[in-house]
Amino acid sequence: MIILSDLEGLTRKLMAKKMSIEEVKNRLIDEILTYKENLSNKSAEGLANAIIEEVKDSSNIPKSNTLKLILDYSKSGVSMGLIGVGSRGEGDFFVHRKLAEIAGKPSSSRALLYPLYHDDAGAIEVKGKVLVTAVDGMHSRLSDFPFLAGFHASRATLRDVYVKGARPIGMLIDLHLADDGDVGKLFDFEAGVSAVSMLTDTPILTGSTLRIGGDMVIGDRMTGCVGAFGIAEDESMLAARHKVKPDSIILMTEGAGGGTICTSAIYSGRHDVVLETLNVQFVKACKALLDSGLIKKIYAMTDVTNGGIRGDATEISRLSNIALHFYEKEIRSLVNTKVLELLESRGIDYLGVSLDALMIFAPEYYVKEIMKVVRKSGVRVGKVGFVEKGIPKVALMTSEGEKNLNLKFRESAYTRIKKVVGEEAPYGLDELKMKVEESAKKAVEKRDFVVKYVKSLD
Numbered sequence: 503m504i505i506l507s508d509l510e511g512l513t514r515k516l517m518a519k520k521m522s523i524e525e526v527k528n529r530l531i532d533e534i535l536t537y538k539e540n541l542s543n544k545s546a547e548g549l550a551n552a553i554i555e556e557v558k559d560s561s562n563i564p565k566s567n568t569l570k571l572i573l574d575y576s577k578s579g580v581s582m583g584l585i586g587v588g589s590r591g592e593g594d595f596f597v598h599r600k601l602a603e604i605a606g607k608p609s610s611s612r613a614l615l616y617p618l619y620h621d622d623a624g625a626i627e628v629k630g631k632v633l634v635t636a637v638d639g640m641h642s643r644l645s646d647f648p649f650l651a652g653f654h655a656s657r658a659t660l661r662d663v664y665v666k667g668a669r670p671i672g673m674l675i676d677l678h679l680a681d682d683g684d685v686g687k688l689f690d691f692e693a694g695v696s697a698v699s700m701l702t703d704t705p706i707l708t709g710s711t712l713r714i715g716g717d718m719v720i721g722d723r724m725t726g727c728v729g730a731f732g733i734a735e736d737e738s739m740l741a742a743r744h745k746v747k748p749d750s751i752i753l754m755t756e757g758a759g760g761g762t763i764c765t766s767a768i769y770s771g772r773h774d775v776v777l778e779t780l781n782v783q784f785v786k787a788c789k790a791l792l793d794s795g796l797i798k799k800i801y802a803m804t805d806v807t808n809g810g811i812r813g814d815a816t817e818i819s820r821l822s823n824i825a826l827h828f829y830e831k832e833i834r835s836l837v838n839t840k841v842l843e844l845l846e847s848r849g850i851d852y853l854g855v856s857l858d859a860l861m862i863f864a865p866e867y868y869v870k871e872i873m874k875v876v877r878k879s880g881v882r883v884g885k886v887g888f889v890e891k892g893i894p895k896v897a898l899m900t901s902e903g904e905k906n907l908n909l910k911f912r913e914s915a916y917t918r919i920k921k922v923v924g925e926e927a928p929y930g931l932d933e934l935k936m937k938v939e940e941s942a943k944k945a946v947e948k949r950d951f952v953v954k955y956v957k958s959l960d
Contacts, residue, residue, distance in 0.1 A: 506680050506714070506719060506720070506721030506722070506723035507533045507536070507537070507719070507720050507721055508715060508718065508719050509530060509533060509534070509553050509718050509719065509720060510553060510556075510557060510715070510718040510719075512529070512530070512533065513526060513530065513553055513554060513557045514557055514561070516529060517557065517561075523554060526550075526554060527547065527550045527551065527554060530546075530549075530550035530553060530554070531543070531546045531547055531550050533720070534546045534549055534550065534720065537682045537720045537721060538682070538720065553718065568955065571948060571951060572948070572952065575945075576940075576941045576944035576945060576948075577941070578937045578938050578940065578941035579937050580934050580937050580938050580941075583923075584928060584934065585597060585934055585938060586911055586912050586927075588642075589911075589912035589913055589920075590807075590808045590809035590810075590813050590856075590912070590913040591809055591813065591909060591910050591911045591912040591913055591925070592909055592910065592911045592927065592931075593911055593912070593927065593931070593934075594809075594912075595808075595809075595813070595816075595817065595909075596935060596938070597938060598620070599620070600938060600939065600942040601617065601942075602617035602618045602620060603618070603942065603946075604942060604945055604946055604949070605617040605618070606618070610626070612626050612627040612628070613625075613626045614626060614627060614632060614737060614740060614742075615634075615666070615740065615742055619742065619743070619744060619821075620743070620817055620821060621666070621742055621743050621744075621804075622636060622661075622662040622665050622666060622743075622804055622805065623635060623636035623662045623663055623665075623666050623668075624636070625666060625668075625734070625740055625742075627737065630736070631733055631734065631735060631736065632668065632733065632734040632735075632736065632737055632739070632740055633731060633732075633733060634663050634666045634667075634668035634731065634732045634733070634734055634740075635663075635729065635730070635731045636659050636662035636663050636729065636730050636731075637659060637727050637728070637729040637730075638655050638656075638658040638659040638662065638727060638728060638729075639655065639725070639726070639727040640652070640654070640655040640691075640724075640725060640726050640727065640728075640761065641654065641655070641761030641762065641764070641765055642725065643765040643768075643769065643917070644761060644764065644765060645687075645722075645723050645724045645725070647764070647768065648687045648688075648690035648691040648694065648724060649690045649691070649693055649694040649697075650694060650761070650764050650776065651691055651694060651724070651726075651761070652675075652690070652691035652692060652693065652694025652695040652696075652697075652698075652728070653694035653695070653697055653698055653780070654694075654760040654761035654764060654779070655694075655695070655726070655727060655728040655761065656673060656694065656695040656698040656699070656728040656730075657698050657760060657782065657784070657785075657858075658728075658760060658761070658805075658807070658858075659673065659727075659728045659729055659730040660673070660698065660702060660704060660730050660785060661784050661785070661788075661805045661807075661858070661860075662730070662805065663730045663731065663732040664732070664784070664785065664788035664789075664792075664803075665741060665788065665803040665804055665805055665860065666732075666734065666740055666741055666742065666803070667734050667739040667740050667741040667792070667797045667800075667803070668732035668733055668734040668739075668740075669732050669733055669734075669792060670702070670704045670730050670731070670732040671704070671705075671731060671732055671733055672704065672705055672706075672707040672730065672731055673695065673699060673704055673705070673706050673707065673728055673729065673730045674706070674707060674708045674709055674728070674729045674730075675691075675692065675695055675706065675708075675709035675710070675711075675726065675727075675728050675729075676709060676710050676726055676727050676728075676729070677691055677692075677709065677710070677711045677712075677724070677726035678711070678712050678713065678714045678724065678725050678726055679711070679713060679714065679722070679723075679724045680713060680714040680715070680719050680720065680721045680722055680723045680724070681713055681714075681715075681716075681717065681719060681720050681721070682720055682721055682722045683721070683722040683723070683724055684722065687722075687724050688711060691724070691726065695728055698782070701782050701785075702782060702785050704730070738798055739797050739798055741797060741800050741801070741802050741803040742802055743802050743804060743817070743818050743821055743822070744802075744821055744822055745801045745802045745863075746801050746802045746818055746822045746824060746863045746889060747801055747822075747824075747863075747865075747889070748824055748889050748890055748891040749865060749866065749889070750801055750802075750863040750864060750865070750888065750889040751863075751864055751865070751866045751869050751885060751887075751888055751889075752826065752828065752861065752862070752863055752885070752886050752887035752888060752889065753861070753862040753863075753864065753869065753872060753873065753876075753883055753884065753885055753886065754806070754832075754833065754836055754859050754860065754861050754862070754883065754884060754886040755783065755784065755787050755836065755859050755860040755862075755876060755881050755882060755883045756783060756836050756837075756838065756859060756881060756882040756883070757806060757836060757837055757838065757841070757857030757858050757859030758778045758779050758781060758783070758837075758838035758841050758857075758858065759778070759779050759838070759841050759855075759856060759857055759858050760779055760807075760856060760858040761856075762807075762855055762856040762916060763775065763778075763779055763841055763844075763855075763856070763857075763858075763916075764776050764779050765916065765917060766844065766845070766848070766850065766855075766916040766917060767779075767844060769917045769918065770844065770848055770917075772844050774840070775840050775841060775844050778838050778840050778841055779841075779858075783880075783881045784805065784858060784859075784860050784881075786879045786880060786881050787860050787876045787879055787881040787883070788803075788860065789879070790875050790876055790878065790879035790881075791872070791875060791876065794875045796868065796871060796872055796875055799864060799865070799868040799871075799872070800862055800863065800864045800868070800872070801863045801864060801865070802818075802862075802863045803860060803861065803862050803863070804818070804860075804861050805858060805859070805860060805861070806856065806857045806858065806859040806860075806861055807856040807857075807858060808856070809854060809855075809856075809909065809910075809913040810851075810852070810853055810854040810855045810856060810857060810913060810914065811828065811833065811853050811854075811857075811861075811896075811907065812853055812854045812896070812907055812908070812909050812910065812913075813854070813909060813913065814861065815828070815896040815907065816896055816907075816908075816909040819894040819895060819896050820894050822894075823894055824889050824890065824891065824892070824894060825889065825890045825891070825892040825893065825894065825895045825896075825897065826887060826889055826895070826896045826897070827887050827888055827889075827890065827897045827898075827899060827904070828886055828887035828896070828897065828898050828899065828907065829885075829886055829887055829899050830898050830899060830900045830901075831900075831901075832884050832885060832886045832887075833853070833886050834852070835884065836859065836882060836883075836884050836886070837852055837857060837859075841857075845914075845916075848916070849921075850914050850915065850916050851914040852914075853898070853907065853914075854910060854913050854914035854925075855913055855914040855916050856913075860883075861886075863889065869885065873885075887899075896908075896909075910925045910926070911925060911926055911927035911928075911931070912924070912925045912926075913925070
């Protein structure tokens, strides 16, 4: 059974292949009747004809240079899957750097954290205090498990606010479900977010719900995100990544995973492991640090999510121009036992997958006090490494000596299909990057043109 069919995209693709209108129509009718079984052939044909006509009309772009520039986008020739967007590795980080460059540096001096910092969240000064904002998308493979999708997306966005030293004060939801999706999915997702809201005392304040692609996309796939915002008392409490210093000791709390581990467990037939992820240990640890005032003694915090320790540590190393050294034995001891057993039984590298643990960078003088406060909250924590000056790198100290913990092109393959796709970079990666770079450059040129055009209308 198909999960989702983009009828508009399919029509454009088939027309580009020079298929006859009759062939395109018949293919569309087959797609439509696969999901809409109660629809008559005549009605399906009517839909197919309408789609074909709309695609024809929308493709007939006027020759006006201004309209053509606005309506056309610069095609890079590089797909999301090929460059690895969303796979939390080298290709994904590269594309995110381009996105951050397009966002640019804000004109307001009140902006304290923005995309160019590549941090967990953004921050801006508002009347002497700091407003911190973050957003996290649901895991794409949890569409058929909406409660878990909502639970883990909301927990993730709250983590991103907490690790910047802010107390979350509200959440928002943006939810999209395809045309044939059962509305019960919406309710289960909302219930998942609401559960986290109740467990963390963070209210849901607003949201939006739409169909994916409107009438043009059939199927029952769901996607969406949860955003959060919080308040830090002042800039000194902002535990941003770029504040990591060479004398930092690295601490990490226990990690039982979130959406990624849930997905790995479900699609490996190990549903019991899902229960290990249903906790708010991360929030407990962060609240304890905020309540104790120790947050002001911490250089930086982050959650171990984006490509696991390999990914997050590499980004911090590059951003702060420092070398990070980790103790393998200590990290391993802080991974939930059942989660670690699942990962190792499936040949999944636990260092390259989201563990949803809290990573803390602090001066050695405060380490004991920090660990005492976190443990008192009921959360396990340990000393897992240290930071040094030098060429940016991430090293892992093992019983066999020190090894480079290199970032891979994609995160650890944690499902069967990801193992088939692989973790290594495709042939010609440098060429792919050049194409992406050029496309990003043209997007900036379009932005600047449109801004100038709109201003000229005044």
